Amino acid sequence: MTGAPTPLWLGSPGRRLFATWYASPSAPRATVVICPPFFHEQFLSSRLFSLVAARLAQSGIACLRVDYFGTGDSEGHEAEFSIRGAREDISVAVAAARARSGDAPTALLAVRGGGWPAWLFAAGDSSISQLWIWQPILSGSAYLAELHRLDEAERALRADYPFCRQLGSYQEDGQLVGYACPEGLRSEIMAAELPSRPLSGKTALGVLADDRVGDIPGHTTQRIELPESRTHWKDTLEVRATFLTRELHEPIDRLAAILGAPRAIA
Protein backbone atom coordinates (compact mmCIF):
# COMPACT_ATOMS: atom_id res chain seq x y z
CA MET A 1 0.00 0.00 0.00
CA THR A 2 1.41 3.40 -1.00
CA GLY A 3 2.72 5.45 1.90
CA ALA A 4 2.09 2.70 4.43
CA PRO A 5 4.82 2.34 7.02
CA THR A 6 6.63 -0.91 7.66
CA PRO A 7 6.97 -1.57 11.40
CA LEU A 8 10.24 -3.02 12.66
CA TRP A 9 12.39 -3.53 15.71
CA LEU A 10 15.83 -2.01 16.04
CA GLY A 11 18.56 -2.46 18.60
CA SER A 12 19.42 -5.38 20.79
CA PRO A 13 17.49 -7.41 23.37
CA GLY A 14 16.93 -5.38 26.50
CA ARG A 15 16.96 -2.16 24.49
CA ARG A 16 14.75 -2.92 21.51
CA LEU A 17 13.40 0.14 19.79
CA PHE A 18 10.18 0.29 17.82
CA ALA A 19 10.44 2.05 14.48
CA THR A 20 8.44 2.56 11.31
CA TRP A 21 10.02 2.73 7.87
CA TYR A 22 8.45 4.78 5.09
CA ALA A 23 9.94 3.67 1.79
CA SER A 24 9.95 5.96 -1.22
CA PRO A 25 8.33 4.69 -4.43
CA SER A 26 11.74 4.63 -6.18
CA ALA A 27 15.35 4.85 -4.99
CA PRO A 28 15.36 7.55 -2.28
CA ARG A 29 17.01 10.91 -2.95
CA ALA A 30 17.71 11.11 0.77
CA THR A 31 16.82 9.33 3.98
CA VAL A 32 15.51 11.07 7.07
CA VAL A 33 15.47 9.78 10.62
CA ILE A 34 12.65 11.46 12.53
CA CYS A 35 13.59 12.11 16.17
CA PRO A 36 10.40 12.63 18.21
CA PRO A 37 9.79 15.07 21.04
CA PHE A 38 9.49 14.05 24.68
CA PHE A 39 6.76 13.49 27.28
CA HIS A 40 3.17 14.20 26.16
CA GLU A 41 4.45 15.77 22.96
CA GLN A 42 5.46 12.29 21.76
CA PHE A 43 1.95 10.86 21.64
CA LEU A 44 0.34 14.15 20.65
CA SER A 45 2.58 14.46 17.59
CA SER A 46 2.68 10.79 16.65
CA ARG A 47 -0.05 11.02 14.00
CA LEU A 48 1.31 14.27 12.57
CA PHE A 49 4.79 12.91 12.00
CA SER A 50 3.47 9.63 10.67
CA LEU A 51 1.73 11.69 7.99
CA VAL A 52 4.76 13.95 7.48
CA ALA A 53 6.91 10.84 6.94
CA ALA A 54 4.41 9.41 4.46
CA ARG A 55 4.34 12.68 2.50
CA LEU A 56 8.12 12.97 2.46
CA ALA A 57 8.38 9.37 1.28
CA GLN A 58 6.03 10.11 -1.61
CA SER A 59 8.44 12.87 -2.60
CA GLY A 60 11.35 10.46 -2.72
CA ILE A 61 12.65 10.98 0.83
CA ALA A 62 12.63 7.70 2.73
CA CYS A 63 11.88 8.13 6.44
CA LEU A 64 12.48 6.19 9.61
CA ARG A 65 10.53 7.14 12.74
CA VAL A 66 11.83 5.72 15.98
CA ASP A 67 10.60 5.66 19.57
CA TYR A 68 13.38 6.24 22.10
CA PHE A 69 13.96 3.64 24.80
CA GLY A 70 11.33 4.11 27.51
CA THR A 71 8.93 5.91 25.17
CA GLY A 72 6.17 4.97 22.73
CA ASP A 73 6.20 1.30 21.75
CA SER A 74 9.89 0.77 22.54
CA GLU A 75 11.11 -1.28 25.44
CA GLY A 76 11.83 0.35 28.77
CA HIS A 77 9.96 2.27 31.42
CA GLU A 78 9.38 6.02 31.08
CA ALA A 79 11.70 6.65 34.03
CA GLU A 80 14.54 5.08 32.02
CA PHE A 81 14.36 7.66 29.25
CA SER A 82 17.27 10.08 29.04
CA ILE A 83 18.61 12.53 26.48
CA ARG A 84 21.96 10.76 26.37
CA GLY A 85 20.14 7.45 25.85
CA ALA A 86 18.07 9.03 23.09
CA ARG A 87 21.30 10.05 21.36
CA GLU A 88 22.34 6.38 21.33
CA ASP A 89 18.92 5.40 20.00
CA ILE A 90 19.31 7.88 17.14
CA SER A 91 22.64 6.26 16.35
CA VAL A 92 20.92 2.87 16.07
CA ALA A 93 18.16 4.37 13.91
CA VAL A 94 20.62 6.08 11.56
CA ALA A 95 22.51 2.82 11.06
CA ALA A 96 19.24 1.02 10.28
CA ALA A 97 18.13 3.75 7.87
CA ARG A 98 21.46 3.63 6.05
CA ALA A 99 21.26 -0.13 5.76
CA ARG A 100 17.92 0.23 4.03
CA SER A 101 18.60 3.17 1.76
CA GLY A 102 22.07 2.53 0.38
CA ASP A 103 24.03 5.57 -0.72
CA ALA A 104 21.34 8.20 -0.21
CA PRO A 105 22.44 11.02 2.08
CA THR A 106 21.15 10.73 5.63
CA ALA A 107 19.49 13.64 7.40
CA LEU A 108 17.77 14.10 10.76
CA LEU A 109 14.39 15.74 11.34
CA ALA A 110 14.17 16.39 15.06
CA VAL A 111 11.02 17.63 16.73
CA ARG A 112 11.18 20.07 19.67
CA GLY A 113 13.27 18.50 22.47
CA GLY A 114 14.31 15.79 20.02
CA GLY A 115 16.65 18.46 18.71
CA TRP A 116 18.99 17.96 21.67
CA PRO A 117 19.89 14.29 21.22
CA ALA A 118 19.85 14.78 17.45
CA TRP A 119 22.35 17.61 17.84
CA LEU A 120 24.54 15.50 20.11
CA PHE A 121 24.53 12.77 17.49
CA ALA A 122 25.14 15.04 14.51
CA ALA A 123 28.01 16.74 16.33
CA GLY A 124 29.79 13.40 16.45
CA ASP A 125 28.86 12.14 12.98
CA SER A 126 29.91 14.38 10.14
CA SER A 127 28.19 12.16 7.59
CA ILE A 128 24.80 13.58 8.53
CA SER A 129 23.96 15.76 5.55
CA GLN A 130 21.33 17.97 7.18
CA LEU A 131 19.83 18.49 10.60
CA TRP A 132 16.37 20.01 10.61
CA ILE A 133 14.68 20.95 13.84
CA TRP A 134 10.87 21.34 13.93
CA GLN A 135 9.90 24.05 16.45
CA PRO A 136 13.31 23.99 18.17
CA ILE A 137 13.69 24.61 21.88
CA LEU A 138 16.69 26.81 22.46
CA SER A 139 16.80 26.63 26.25
CA GLY A 140 16.31 23.55 28.39
CA SER A 141 15.52 25.57 31.47
CA ALA A 142 12.85 27.54 29.61
CA TYR A 143 11.39 24.27 28.31
CA LEU A 144 11.29 22.85 31.82
CA ALA A 145 9.48 25.96 33.01
CA GLU A 146 7.02 25.54 30.13
CA LEU A 147 6.42 21.91 31.11
CA HIS A 148 5.83 22.85 34.73
CA ARG A 149 3.30 25.49 33.69
CA LEU A 150 1.39 22.98 31.60
CA ASP A 151 1.64 20.36 34.34
CA GLU A 152 0.28 22.74 36.95
CA ALA A 153 -2.50 23.84 34.61
CA GLU A 154 -3.50 20.21 33.99
CA ARG A 155 -3.51 19.46 37.70
CA ALA A 156 -5.58 22.59 38.37
CA LEU A 157 -8.10 21.60 35.70
CA ARG A 158 -9.28 18.81 37.95
CA ALA A 159 -11.05 21.47 39.96
CA ASP A 160 -13.54 21.61 37.08
CA TYR A 161 -14.57 18.05 37.84
CA PRO A 162 -16.44 18.03 41.13
CA PHE A 163 -15.27 14.68 42.44
CA CYS A 164 -11.79 14.36 40.95
CA ARG A 165 -9.10 14.03 43.57
CA GLN A 166 -6.75 17.00 43.65
CA LEU A 167 -3.24 15.95 42.77
CA GLY A 168 -0.12 17.04 44.56
CA SER A 169 2.73 18.77 42.81
CA TYR A 170 5.64 17.46 40.76
CA GLN A 171 7.76 17.69 43.89
CA GLU A 172 5.41 15.20 45.54
CA ASP A 173 4.89 12.60 42.84
CA GLY A 174 7.79 13.14 40.40
CA GLN A 175 5.36 13.23 37.48
CA LEU A 176 5.60 15.91 34.82
CA VAL A 177 2.67 16.25 32.40
CA GLY A 178 1.70 12.67 33.26
CA TYR A 179 5.16 11.14 32.83
CA ALA A 180 7.92 10.15 35.20
CA CYS A 181 10.63 12.79 35.20
CA PRO A 182 13.39 11.63 37.56
CA GLU A 183 16.03 14.02 38.79
CA GLY A 184 18.60 12.77 36.29
CA LEU A 185 16.39 13.61 33.32
CA ARG A 186 15.42 16.91 34.85
CA SER A 187 19.09 17.84 35.19
CA GLU A 188 19.76 16.83 31.60
CA ILE A 189 16.92 19.03 30.37
CA MET A 190 18.05 21.94 32.55
CA ALA A 191 21.47 21.79 30.94
CA ALA A 192 20.23 21.16 27.40
CA GLU A 193 20.94 23.72 24.72
CA LEU A 194 21.72 23.96 21.05
CA PRO A 195 25.42 24.88 21.22
CA SER A 196 26.74 27.88 19.33
CA ARG A 197 29.79 26.02 18.08
CA PRO A 198 29.41 24.72 14.51
CA LEU A 199 28.13 21.19 13.97
CA SER A 200 30.53 20.17 11.26
CA GLY A 201 31.49 21.56 7.92
CA LYS A 202 29.33 19.00 6.17
CA THR A 203 26.12 19.15 8.19
CA ALA A 204 23.70 21.86 7.17
CA LEU A 205 21.26 23.15 9.75
CA GLY A 206 17.62 24.00 9.14
CA VAL A 207 14.70 25.17 11.23
CA LEU A 208 10.96 24.71 10.72
CA ALA A 209 9.09 27.13 12.93
CA ASP A 210 6.66 30.00 13.01
CA ASP A 211 7.87 33.56 13.29
CA ARG A 212 7.83 33.48 17.09
CA VAL A 213 10.93 31.30 17.05
CA GLY A 214 14.13 33.06 16.07
CA ASP A 215 17.24 31.58 14.50
CA ILE A 216 19.59 29.38 16.46
CA PRO A 217 22.25 31.70 17.87
CA GLY A 218 25.65 31.39 16.24
CA HIS A 219 24.42 29.44 13.25
CA THR A 220 23.43 30.11 9.70
CA THR A 221 20.28 28.17 9.12
CA GLN A 222 17.94 27.44 6.30
CA ARG A 223 14.43 28.26 7.44
CA ILE A 224 10.97 27.05 6.53
CA GLU A 225 8.09 28.94 8.05
CA LEU A 226 5.30 26.96 9.65
CA PRO A 227 1.84 28.52 9.86
CA GLU A 228 1.43 29.90 13.37
CA SER A 229 -1.94 28.15 13.63
CA ARG A 230 -0.23 24.75 13.35
CA THR A 231 2.36 25.18 16.07
CA HIS A 232 0.18 25.19 19.20
CA TRP A 233 -0.23 21.41 19.39
CA LYS A 234 2.33 21.20 22.21
CA ASP A 235 0.43 23.60 24.46
CA THR A 236 -2.45 21.36 25.51
CA LEU A 237 -3.29 17.71 25.83
CA GLU A 238 -5.73 18.00 22.94
CA VAL A 239 -4.72 15.35 20.44
CA ARG A 240 -6.76 16.56 17.52
CA ALA A 241 -4.57 19.63 17.13
CA THR A 242 -1.87 17.48 15.52
CA PHE A 243 -3.30 16.45 12.21
CA LEU A 244 -1.58 17.19 8.94
CA THR A 245 -3.69 19.92 7.45
CA ARG A 246 -3.41 21.41 4.00
CA GLU A 247 -1.54 24.40 5.47
CA LEU A 248 1.38 22.13 6.25
CA HIS A 249 1.67 20.59 2.79
CA GLU A 250 3.69 23.46 1.34
CA PRO A 251 6.32 23.56 4.14
CA ILE A 252 6.74 19.78 3.99
CA ASP A 253 7.02 19.75 0.21
CA ARG A 254 9.63 22.49 0.49
CA LEU A 255 11.52 20.43 3.05
CA ALA A 256 11.39 17.44 0.69
CA ALA A 257 12.83 19.55 -2.12
CA ILE A 258 15.71 20.76 0.05
CA LEU A 259 16.42 17.32 1.51
CA GLY A 260 16.54 15.90 -1.99
CA ALA A 261 19.22 18.43 -2.94
CA PRO A 262 21.65 17.96 -0.05
CA ARG A 263 24.29 20.42 -1.15
CA ALA A 264 21.84 23.25 -1.63
CA ILE A 265 22.16 24.71 1.84
CA ALA A 266 25.69 23.68 2.76
Next chain:
Amino acid sequence: MIDEIVHIADNSSLFGLLTRPDAGPVHGPVLVVLNAGLIPRTGPFRLHVTLARQMARAGNATFRFDLPGIGDTMLDSPITSLPAVTLALDAIERHLGSTRFVIAGLCRGADLAWKVAMHDQRVVGVLQIDGLARAGPWFHVAQVRHHLRWPPTHWLTTASRLVSRYLRREPRPMEDLDIDREWPPVGVERTQLRELLDRRVHIFSLFTGGITSYFLDSRQFVSTYGKLAHDPAIRFAYWPECDHIFFSETDRARMIGEVLDWYSKAFGQSENAAPLASTRTGTSA
Protein backbone atom coordinates in the same frame (compact mmCIF):
# COMPACT_ATOMS: atom_id res chain seq x y z
CA MET B 1 7.65 -10.80 28.02
CA ILE B 2 7.72 -10.47 24.22
CA ASP B 3 6.44 -7.68 21.99
CA GLU B 4 5.72 -8.87 18.47
CA ILE B 5 4.62 -7.03 15.37
CA VAL B 6 1.56 -8.63 13.80
CA HIS B 7 0.38 -7.55 10.35
CA ILE B 8 -3.40 -7.47 10.24
CA ALA B 9 -4.23 -7.38 6.57
CA ASP B 10 -2.44 -7.44 3.26
CA ASN B 11 -2.53 -4.27 1.19
CA SER B 12 -3.21 -2.09 4.20
CA SER B 13 -1.17 -0.24 6.77
CA LEU B 14 -2.91 -2.13 9.56
CA PHE B 15 -0.54 -3.72 12.02
CA GLY B 16 -0.35 -4.03 15.78
CA LEU B 17 1.79 -5.10 18.68
CA LEU B 18 1.14 -8.33 20.50
CA THR B 19 2.58 -8.46 24.00
CA ARG B 20 2.68 -11.91 25.57
CA PRO B 21 4.60 -13.92 28.14
CA ASP B 22 8.13 -15.05 27.32
CA ALA B 23 7.38 -18.70 27.01
CA GLY B 24 4.65 -21.23 27.37
CA PRO B 25 1.01 -21.00 26.57
CA VAL B 26 -1.04 -17.84 26.72
CA HIS B 27 -3.64 -18.04 29.45
CA GLY B 28 -7.20 -17.10 28.78
CA PRO B 29 -8.55 -14.84 26.08
CA VAL B 30 -6.43 -12.25 24.31
CA LEU B 31 -7.07 -8.67 25.38
CA VAL B 32 -7.47 -6.36 22.38
CA VAL B 33 -7.09 -2.69 23.29
CA LEU B 34 -8.69 -0.16 20.96
CA ASN B 35 -7.65 3.47 20.50
CA ALA B 36 -8.88 5.87 23.15
CA GLY B 37 -10.51 8.38 20.82
CA LEU B 38 -7.79 9.72 18.54
CA ILE B 39 -4.88 8.80 20.80
CA PRO B 40 -2.42 6.37 19.18
CA ARG B 41 -2.14 2.75 20.30
CA THR B 42 0.28 3.55 23.15
CA GLY B 43 -2.69 5.13 24.94
CA PRO B 44 -2.65 8.28 27.04
CA PHE B 45 0.64 8.52 28.94
CA ARG B 46 1.57 5.06 27.62
CA LEU B 47 -1.29 3.52 29.56
CA HIS B 48 -1.90 0.75 27.01
CA VAL B 49 1.79 -0.18 26.88
CA THR B 50 1.99 -0.53 30.65
CA LEU B 51 -1.27 -2.47 30.75
CA ALA B 52 -0.06 -4.89 28.05
CA ARG B 53 3.22 -5.53 29.82
CA GLN B 54 1.59 -6.17 33.17
CA MET B 55 -0.94 -8.46 31.53
CA ALA B 56 1.95 -10.43 30.01
CA ARG B 57 3.58 -10.79 33.41
CA ALA B 58 0.32 -12.31 34.60
CA GLY B 59 0.38 -14.80 31.72
CA ASN B 60 -1.97 -13.03 29.32
CA ALA B 61 -1.58 -11.70 25.80
CA THR B 62 -2.59 -8.18 24.75
CA PHE B 63 -2.88 -6.73 21.26
CA ARG B 64 -2.77 -3.00 20.51
CA PHE B 65 -3.21 -1.42 17.10
CA ASP B 66 -4.27 1.80 15.41
CA LEU B 67 -7.68 1.95 13.80
CA PRO B 68 -7.91 3.50 10.31
CA GLY B 69 -7.11 7.21 10.43
CA ILE B 70 -5.37 7.05 13.81
CA GLY B 71 -1.67 6.79 14.64
CA ASP B 72 0.24 4.89 11.98
CA THR B 73 -2.77 3.63 10.03
CA MET B 74 -3.30 5.55 6.84
CA LEU B 75 -6.68 7.02 6.05
CA ASP B 76 -6.66 5.73 2.49
CA SER B 77 -7.16 2.26 3.86
CA PRO B 78 -10.49 1.03 2.53
CA ILE B 79 -11.22 -0.60 5.88
CA THR B 80 -13.40 1.06 8.51
CA SER B 81 -13.21 0.58 12.29
CA LEU B 82 -15.48 -2.40 12.90
CA PRO B 83 -14.12 -4.54 10.03
CA ALA B 84 -10.61 -3.50 11.09
CA VAL B 85 -11.15 -5.00 14.54
CA THR B 86 -12.56 -8.17 12.97
CA LEU B 87 -9.47 -8.43 10.80
CA ALA B 88 -7.31 -7.89 13.89
CA LEU B 89 -9.03 -10.78 15.68
CA ASP B 90 -8.55 -12.95 12.57
CA ALA B 91 -4.84 -12.07 12.49
CA ILE B 92 -4.32 -12.91 16.17
CA GLU B 93 -6.27 -16.13 15.77
CA ARG B 94 -3.97 -17.11 12.90
CA HIS B 95 -0.88 -16.06 14.76
CA LEU B 96 -1.56 -17.32 18.26
CA GLY B 97 -4.31 -19.85 17.82
CA SER B 98 -6.56 -18.01 20.25
CA THR B 99 -10.25 -18.01 19.54
CA ARG B 100 -11.44 -15.99 22.55
CA PHE B 101 -11.02 -12.26 22.91
CA VAL B 102 -11.72 -9.47 25.36
CA ILE B 103 -12.16 -6.06 23.76
CA ALA B 104 -11.14 -2.99 25.74
CA GLY B 105 -11.73 0.66 25.05
CA LEU B 106 -11.87 4.05 26.66
CA CYS B 107 -14.44 6.66 25.62
CA ARG B 108 -15.19 6.11 21.93
CA GLY B 109 -13.03 3.02 22.17
CA ALA B 110 -15.54 1.70 24.71
CA ASP B 111 -18.37 2.32 22.27
CA LEU B 112 -16.55 0.38 19.58
CA ALA B 113 -15.67 -2.43 22.00
CA TRP B 114 -19.37 -2.88 22.69
CA LYS B 115 -20.16 -2.93 18.97
CA VAL B 116 -17.46 -5.50 18.33
CA ALA B 117 -18.82 -7.70 21.11
CA MET B 118 -22.28 -7.56 19.53
CA HIS B 119 -20.85 -8.38 16.13
CA ASP B 120 -18.29 -11.09 16.84
CA GLN B 121 -19.04 -14.33 18.67
CA ARG B 122 -15.38 -14.78 19.56
CA VAL B 123 -15.66 -11.94 22.06
CA VAL B 124 -16.00 -13.29 25.59
CA GLY B 125 -15.36 -10.07 27.49
CA VAL B 126 -15.71 -6.31 27.24
CA LEU B 127 -13.78 -3.76 29.23
CA GLN B 128 -15.39 -0.39 28.75
CA ILE B 129 -14.04 2.70 30.43
CA ASP B 130 -16.36 5.69 30.35
CA GLY B 131 -18.70 3.85 28.04
CA LEU B 132 -22.43 4.16 27.54
CA ALA B 133 -24.63 5.46 30.33
CA ARG B 134 -27.78 7.51 30.04
CA ALA B 135 -28.02 10.66 32.13
CA GLY B 136 -31.50 9.97 33.49
CA PRO B 137 -32.87 11.41 36.73
CA TRP B 138 -29.92 10.45 38.92
CA PHE B 139 -27.57 12.56 36.85
CA HIS B 140 -29.72 15.65 37.27
CA VAL B 141 -30.23 15.03 40.97
CA ALA B 142 -26.46 14.76 41.40
CA GLN B 143 -25.95 17.97 39.45
CA VAL B 144 -28.36 19.93 41.61
CA ARG B 145 -27.07 18.40 44.82
CA HIS B 146 -23.51 19.22 43.89
CA HIS B 147 -24.20 22.84 42.96
CA LEU B 148 -26.20 23.42 46.12
CA ARG B 149 -23.16 22.43 48.16
CA TRP B 150 -21.03 25.16 46.66
CA PRO B 151 -20.26 28.03 49.02
CA PRO B 152 -20.74 31.53 47.56
CA THR B 153 -16.98 31.97 47.20
CA HIS B 154 -16.84 28.89 45.01
CA TRP B 155 -19.50 30.31 42.72
CA LEU B 156 -17.45 33.49 42.35
CA THR B 157 -14.19 31.64 41.79
CA THR B 158 -15.74 29.34 39.22
CA ALA B 159 -17.46 32.17 37.41
CA SER B 160 -14.20 34.09 37.34
CA ARG B 161 -12.27 31.11 35.98
CA LEU B 162 -14.84 30.41 33.30
CA VAL B 163 -14.91 34.04 32.17
CA SER B 164 -11.13 34.14 32.13
CA ARG B 165 -10.94 30.95 30.10
CA TYR B 166 -13.56 32.26 27.69
CA LEU B 167 -11.63 35.49 27.18
CA ARG B 168 -8.42 33.56 26.56
CA ARG B 169 -10.38 31.32 24.18
CA GLU B 170 -9.17 28.23 25.98
CA PRO B 171 -11.32 25.19 25.40
CA ARG B 172 -12.42 23.24 28.41
CA PRO B 173 -10.68 19.92 28.02
CA MET B 174 -12.93 17.09 26.98
CA GLU B 175 -15.95 19.37 26.93
CA ASP B 176 -17.11 17.61 23.81
CA LEU B 177 -17.02 14.15 25.31
CA ASP B 178 -20.68 13.66 24.70
CA ILE B 179 -20.45 14.28 20.99
CA ASP B 180 -19.35 11.78 18.40
CA ARG B 181 -20.28 8.90 20.66
CA GLU B 182 -21.54 5.84 18.91
CA TRP B 183 -24.42 4.88 21.15
CA PRO B 184 -27.49 2.91 20.12
CA PRO B 185 -30.95 4.45 20.41
CA VAL B 186 -32.17 4.78 24.03
CA GLY B 187 -33.27 1.45 25.41
CA VAL B 188 -31.49 -0.69 22.83
CA GLU B 189 -28.51 -1.10 25.16
CA ARG B 190 -30.64 -3.28 27.46
CA THR B 191 -31.51 -5.65 24.63
CA GLN B 192 -27.91 -5.75 23.57
CA LEU B 193 -26.72 -6.43 27.10
CA ARG B 194 -29.21 -9.28 27.35
CA GLU B 195 -27.72 -10.79 24.18
CA LEU B 196 -24.19 -10.47 25.52
CA LEU B 197 -25.09 -12.05 28.85
CA ASP B 198 -26.89 -14.89 27.07
CA ARG B 199 -23.58 -15.52 25.32
CA ARG B 200 -21.88 -15.51 28.75
CA VAL B 201 -19.82 -12.43 27.88
CA HIS B 202 -18.16 -10.87 30.92
CA ILE B 203 -18.33 -7.09 31.18
CA PHE B 204 -16.28 -4.69 33.23
CA SER B 205 -17.69 -1.18 33.10
CA LEU B 206 -15.59 1.50 34.76
CA PHE B 207 -16.66 5.13 34.96
CA THR B 208 -14.40 8.01 35.99
CA GLY B 209 -15.03 11.45 37.41
CA GLY B 210 -13.90 13.05 34.14
CA ILE B 211 -17.18 12.58 32.26
CA THR B 212 -19.31 15.00 34.20
CA SER B 213 -21.18 15.83 31.02
CA TYR B 214 -23.14 12.57 31.39
CA PHE B 215 -22.13 10.60 34.48
CA LEU B 216 -22.26 11.85 38.06
CA ASP B 217 -23.92 9.09 40.07
CA SER B 218 -23.27 5.36 40.24
CA ARG B 219 -27.03 4.70 40.20
CA GLN B 220 -27.05 5.80 36.56
CA PHE B 221 -25.58 2.44 35.65
CA VAL B 222 -28.59 0.55 36.97
CA SER B 223 -31.03 3.09 35.57
CA THR B 224 -29.38 2.62 32.16
CA TYR B 225 -29.19 -1.16 32.05
CA GLY B 226 -31.98 -2.12 34.45
CA LYS B 227 -31.90 -5.29 36.54
CA LEU B 228 -29.35 -6.80 34.16
CA ALA B 229 -26.79 -4.50 35.72
CA HIS B 230 -26.76 -6.81 38.75
CA ASP B 231 -25.85 -9.90 36.74
CA PRO B 232 -22.80 -11.67 38.22
CA ALA B 233 -21.05 -11.47 34.84
CA ILE B 234 -20.97 -7.69 35.16
CA ARG B 235 -18.44 -5.78 37.18
CA PHE B 236 -19.15 -2.12 37.67
CA ALA B 237 -16.94 0.52 39.23
CA TYR B 238 -17.29 4.26 39.58
CA TRP B 239 -14.11 6.16 40.39
CA PRO B 240 -15.23 9.76 40.68
CA GLU B 241 -11.82 10.80 41.99
CA CYS B 242 -10.12 9.72 38.75
CA ASP B 243 -9.99 11.75 35.53
CA HIS B 244 -10.96 10.59 32.05
CA ILE B 245 -7.46 10.03 30.61
CA PHE B 246 -5.72 8.76 33.76
CA PHE B 247 -3.34 11.69 34.05
CA SER B 248 -2.11 10.43 37.42
CA GLU B 249 0.26 7.46 37.50
CA THR B 250 -1.47 6.36 40.72
CA ASP B 251 -4.78 6.12 38.86
CA ARG B 252 -3.16 4.25 35.98
CA ALA B 253 -1.64 1.71 38.36
CA ARG B 254 -4.96 1.29 40.15
CA MET B 255 -6.84 0.78 36.91
CA ILE B 256 -4.36 -1.82 35.66
CA GLY B 257 -4.53 -3.65 38.99
CA GLU B 258 -8.31 -3.71 38.79
CA VAL B 259 -8.27 -5.04 35.22
CA LEU B 260 -5.82 -7.80 36.22
CA ASP B 261 -8.07 -8.76 39.10
CA TRP B 262 -11.16 -8.81 36.88
CA TYR B 263 -9.36 -10.85 34.24
CA SER B 264 -8.22 -13.37 36.77
CA LYS B 265 -11.67 -13.77 38.31
CA ALA B 266 -13.65 -13.72 35.08
CA PHE B 267 -11.40 -15.84 32.89
CA GLY B 268 -9.11 -17.69 35.29
CA GLN B 269 -5.39 -18.03 34.90
CA SER B 270 -5.05 -21.26 33.02
CA GLU B 271 -8.31 -22.12 31.36
CA ASN B 272 -8.41 -22.57 27.61
CA ALA B 273 -4.68 -22.10 27.22
CA ALA B 274 -3.91 -21.60 23.56
CA PRO B 275 -0.81 -23.15 21.98
CA LEU B 276 1.73 -20.78 20.50
CA ALA B 277 1.96 -20.82 16.75
CA SER B 278 5.31 -21.99 15.46
CA THR B 279 5.81 -19.01 13.16
CA ARG B 280 6.60 -15.58 14.52
CA THR B 281 5.61 -12.41 12.82
CA GLY B 282 7.75 -9.32 12.99
CA THR B 283 10.80 -7.71 11.56
CA SER B 284 14.09 -6.90 13.16
CA ALA B 285 16.88 -4.86 11.72
